[in-house]
Amino acid sequence: xxxxxxxxxxxxxxxxxxxxxxxxxxxxxxxxxxxxxxxxxxxxxxxxxxxxxxxxxxxxxxxxxxxxxxxxxxxxxxxxxxxxxxxxxxxxxxxxxxxxxxxxxxxxxxxxxxxxxxxxxxxxxxxxxxxxxxxxxxxxxxxxxxxxxxxxxxxxxxxxxxxxxxxxxxxxxxxxxxxxxxxxxxxxxxxxxxxxxxxxxxxxxxxxxxxxxxxxxxxxxxxxxxxxxxxxxxxxxxxxxxxxxxxxxxxxxxxxxxxxxxxxxxxxxxxxxxxxxxxxxxxxxxxxxxxxxxxxxxxxxxxxxxxxxxxxxxxxxxxxxxxxxxxxxx
Amino acid sequence: xxxxxxxxxxxxxxxxxxxxxxxxxxxxxxxxxxxxxxxxxxxxxxxxxxxxxxxxxxxxxxxxxxxxxxxxxxxxxxxxxxxxxxxxxxxxxxxxxxxxxxxxxxxxxxxxxxxxxxxxxxxxxxxxxxxxxxxxxxxxxxxxxxxxxxxxxxxxxxxxxxxxxxxxxxxxxxxxxxxxxxxxxxxxxxxxxxxxxxxxxxxxxxxxxxxxxxxxxxxxxxxxxxxxxxxxxxxxxxxxxxxxxxxxxxxxxxxxxxxxxxxxxxxxxxxxxxxxxxxxxxxxxxxxxxxxxxxxxxxxxxxxxxxxxxxxxxxxxxxxxxxxxxx
Numbered sequence: 001x002x003x004x005x006x007x008x009x010x011x012x013x014x015x016x017x018x019x020x021x022x023x024x025x026x027x028x029x030x031x032x033x034x035x036x037x038x039x040x041x042x043x044x045x046x047x048x049x050x051x052x053x054x055x056x057x058x059x060x061x062x063x064x065x066x067x068x069x070x071x072x073x074x075x076x077x078x079x080x081x082x083x084x085x086x087x088x089x090x091x092x093x094x095x096x097x098x099x100x101x102x103x104x105x106x107x108x109x110x111x112x113x114x115x116x117x118x119x120x121x122x123x124x125x126x127x128x129x130x131x132x133x134x135x136x137x138x139x140x141x142x143x144x145x146x147x148x149x150x151x152x153x154x155x156x157x158x159x160x161x162x163x164x165x166x167x168x169x170x171x172x173x174x175x176x177x178x179x180x181x182x183x184x185x186x187x188x189x190x191x192x193x194x195x196x197x198x199x200x201x202x203x204x205x206x207x208x209x210x211x212x213x214x215x216x217x218x219x220x221x222x223x224x225x226x227x228x229x230x231x232x233x234x235x236x237x238x239x240x241x242x243x244x245x246x247x248x249x250x251x252x253x254x255x256x257x258x259x260x261x262x263x264x265x266x267x268x269x270x271x272x273x274x275x276x277x278x279x280x281x282x283x284x285x286x287x288x289x290x291x292x293x294x295x296x297x298x299x300x301x302x303x304x305x306x307x308x309x310x311x312x313x314x315x316x317x318x319x320x321x322x323x324x325x326x327x328x329x330x
Numbered sequence: 331x332x333x334x335x336x337x338x339x340x341x342x343x344x345x346x347x348x349x350x351x352x353x354x355x356x357x358x359x360x361x362x363x364x365x366x367x368x369x370x371x372x373x374x375x376x377x378x379x380x381x382x383x384x385x386x387x388x389x390x391x392x393x394x395x396x397x398x399x400x401x402x403x404x405x406x407x408x409x410x411x412x413x414x415x416x417x418x419x420x421x422x423x424x425x426x427x428x429x430x431x432x433x434x435x436x437x438x439x440x441x442x443x444x445x446x447x448x449x450x451x452x453x454x455x456x457x458x459x460x461x462x463x464x465x466x467x468x469x470x471x472x473x474x475x476x477x478x479x480x481x482x483x484x485x486x487x488x489x490x491x492x493x494x495x496x497x498x499x500x501x502x503x504x505x506x507x508x509x510x511x512x513x514x515x516x517x518x519x520x521x522x523x524x525x526x527x528x529x530x531x532x533x534x535x536x537x538x539x540x541x542x543x544x545x546x547x548x549x550x551x552x553x554x555x556x557x558x559x560x561x562x563x564x565x566x567x568x569x570x571x572x573x574x575x576x577x578x579x580x581x582x583x584x585x586x587x588x589x590x591x592x593x594x595x596x597x598x599x600x601x602x603x604x605x606x607x608x609x610x611x612x613x614x615x616x617x618x619x620x621x622x623x624x625x626x627x628x629x630x631x632x633x634x635x636x637x638x639x640x641x642x643x644x645x646x647x648x649x650x651x652x653x654x655x656x657x
Contacts, residue, residue: 022656060443063656084445093435095342098347110336111444156440 003060012038012164012195013059013090015077016070020054020063028054029065030219036197036212038163041190043210044199044300047306050216052199053091056168059197060088073164084113088161091169091199093153097142101132104141105159112160119159126155131181146173154182158189165189166197171205183209213298215305222305230301236294237266237274242287251280333446334454341428341458342465350424352464354417361412362473367483370396391483400484401591404474410585413470413496414580421466421500422507425459426521429511429652438657448653456508456645460501467496488493488590495583495590498634502578503528509648534574535581541567542626578637582628589627 013036020029030052036042044188046052057063061078073082095104102149127137128150141143141152150173157165170186171179186196186209200206206213207227214224223230240263245252247262249259255277257266266274274291279289296304343349346459369376374386387393432438432455441451471493479485506527541563 057439057657061377062442064438064654080447081566083443086443088440088443090443092436093440094434096344098343098481107336107340108440108444110332111441111446113332208393301347 003027006302010037011071012036012040013042013072013197014070015055015059015068015072017067018055018058018065019067020051020058020065027219029058031159032216032219032221034214034224036195038195039190039193040211041186041196041198041209042322043206043213044197044216045201045206045213045302046216047281051219052216055216056166056197056199058113059166060086060090062090085163087157087160087165089153089157089165089167089170091172093156094124095141095149095156097140100138100142101127101141101144101148104152105155108156109159114160118161122159122161123155125297126158127152130155130185131178147175147178150174151178154185162194164195164197166199168199169201170198171200171202179205203297203302207298215302217305223301227298231296231298235296238290238292238294239264239274239277239281240289240292241265241281242289248281248284248286252277255280331567333444333450334457337451337454338458340462341455342462343430344431345424345459345462348424350420351462351466354420354424355469357416357420358466358470358473361470361478365474365480366478370483379551397484397486400478400482401486401488401588404478404486404489404591405584405588409492409495410475412586413467413492414499414584415566417466417496418500419504421463421592422503422521422524425462425504426507426511426524427517428455428459429508429648430515430517430520433512433515433652433656433657442657452649452652456504459504459508460497463500463504464493464497486591491590492587495587498638499580499583501636502531502555502580502641505578505644505648509644509651512648519592528580531577532572532580535579538570538574539566539581541570575636576640578640582630582633582637585628586630586633589630 013034015032015034018029018032018034019027021027032051032055034044044052044055045301054063057075058065058068059072059154061083067285068077071077072079073085075082096107099107102123105126106119107120109123124134128134132148132151132155136148141149144152150170154167154170157167161191171182174182183205189196190209190211198206198210210227212224212226213230215222215230241248244257245262245264248264252259253265256270256273257264257277259265264277266277278288278291281297367378369379370389370391372390372392373383374390375384376382377384388396388399390396393461403641421545432441432451442603471490475486503524507520507524510523510527511517514520514523544563545567
């Protein structure tokens with residue numbers, strides 16, 4: 001019982017069976033289960049149309065789900081008290097263009113019930129922190145560039161000192177330096193104990209900052225786990241031999257491998273099979289030029305999942321626990 | 331409460347950012363300046379600070395009914411045409427975008443993510459639009475009140491009631507703008523549909539008033555032919571009068587305004603300036619006066635109360651639409 005309670009309270013986001021349809025034909029979410037622990041940076045990945053933005057909007061009560069159970073910060077979704085300790089940066093932000101950057105933050109801080117004294121203290125600090133220098137504070141945001149608006153949006157999501165920050169494509173529109181700044185900010189936020197829910201198309205970005213990741217595809221969680229869990233078992237061993245590897249196809253396949261680009265590729269992380277393959281090659285007197293273990297990147301895992309799903313091979317149905325690691329599918 | 335004030339204040343800032351707001355302010359100042367060019371003394375009217383003088387017994391300070399005549403002019407021309415028509419149309423144009431712009435992607439997402447209910451957000455924005463009209467009306471009534479007091483020597487304190495009446499009149503129509511704005515997310519469509527709704531809600535009261543006029547003036551003629559009064563007309567008058575109870579009654583506002591400023595009957599005003607008119611014309615005016623005096627006055631409480639109830643239903647419908655949809 002104690003363990004169970006600890007587990008529950010340690011979850012910042014615990015969504016169970018999230019379903020959402022648009023009309024009769026479009027099933028955006030088909031029973032999504034996602035758990036985010038407190039203090040971690042969680043990445044949500046998925047192709048266009050996977051339902052990522054719908055899920056984020058459901059979390060922020062912008063979209064009403066057909067079905068959902070679970071909690072956010074220990075309370076049901078939409079709990080007003082908990083919304084005051086949540087920050088949100090939507091994929092698209094449209095600030096009132098008659099307001100200055102400072103006024104924008106003041107306006108949204110008031111809506112988040114931030115006291116006047118805190119607003120006075122926090123707003124200039126935040127603007128500097130996201131890289132909006134002092135001379136821009138009192139300039140109408142209609143004069144801001146796309147990148148500056150993104151930075152302002154980021155500041156807006158932090159203006160109430162939230163426990164949970166939900167960021168939808170936070171680096172969209174930012175230049176490389178801006179992206180680096182955002183990554184540093186996320187790392188800094190994590191160090192202060194904040195939970196970050198990051199929805200991004202950029203796999204490299206997710207890979208650099210996230211502790212755990214969920215890959216959403218066709219309205220379902222295809223994979224969920226730490227980066228290591230997702231990529232650790234997704235290892236191939238590339239054996240390059242002197243001569244025509246294709247002649248060994250039958251033996252290689254017998255060992256669970258395949259011939260790809262003139263190389264023997266052992267598609268499973270199984271040391272014994274790799275050793276057997278090497279023994280086999282030596283036994284035949286074939287010169288081994290190199291043996292290179294190849295760990296899949298998140299991108300590889302992502303592409304494999306999408307490819308598998310496109311062929312109907314991988315679908316985690318609602319109610320079933322998604323596997324934490326992908327078996328490479330060639 | 332901070333949230334509500336913040337949203338209301340934002341609606342106001344949004345409105346004053348629009349050109350139409352300043353157009354209305356300029357029009358107000360121009361009208362007040364034009365009124366200030368006219369003054370009255372014991373002998374009659376002075377125009378352009380005495381450059382042109384018109385002697386008139388009726389429009390002179392020596393006329394004991396002068397104050398009520400000014401009230402009639404104020405109601406007929408300022409309340410009815412300028413504020414009740416032009417002012418409301420400009421206010422509707424200015425505020426038609428409140429809900430469509432609120433519901434655009436990137437705006438509504440942020441607002442809905444804040445710790446407040448959708449109904450609170452909706453109502454705050456709605457009140458924000460009314461506040462904008464309140465301030466515009468306050469500016470207009472304040473300026474013209476001062477001009478009438480200082481230049482015309484008529485201090486009509488009931489005139490301040492126009493501020494409230496104008497906000498009420500605007501709110502009757504803005505309820506439709508909000509509903510159509512939420513349903514269509516288009517300012518232009520909302521505005522056009524509000525125009526249609528205005529016509530629809532005007533019809534029952536106007537029809538009932540017209541039929542009542544036939545009833546009250548048995549000698550009335552149309553194209554020289556006497557109008558026969560039938561039971562059928564009486565039945566339809568009751569039908570329209572009943573129907574008017576269920577819709578906001580925009581046409582009643584002018585009459586209520588007249589009551590509040592103690593305005594004289596319009597035919598009294600016309601009679602007072604038609605001393606040299608032909609006998610037939612004076613007889614017609616006297617008949618009109620008799621008719622006007624017979625028409626049953628509007629009860630402000632019943633009219634405004636039932637209209638606000640209708641408005642509340644429309645607002646609730648709009649709020650329901652706003653609350654149930656996805657963004």
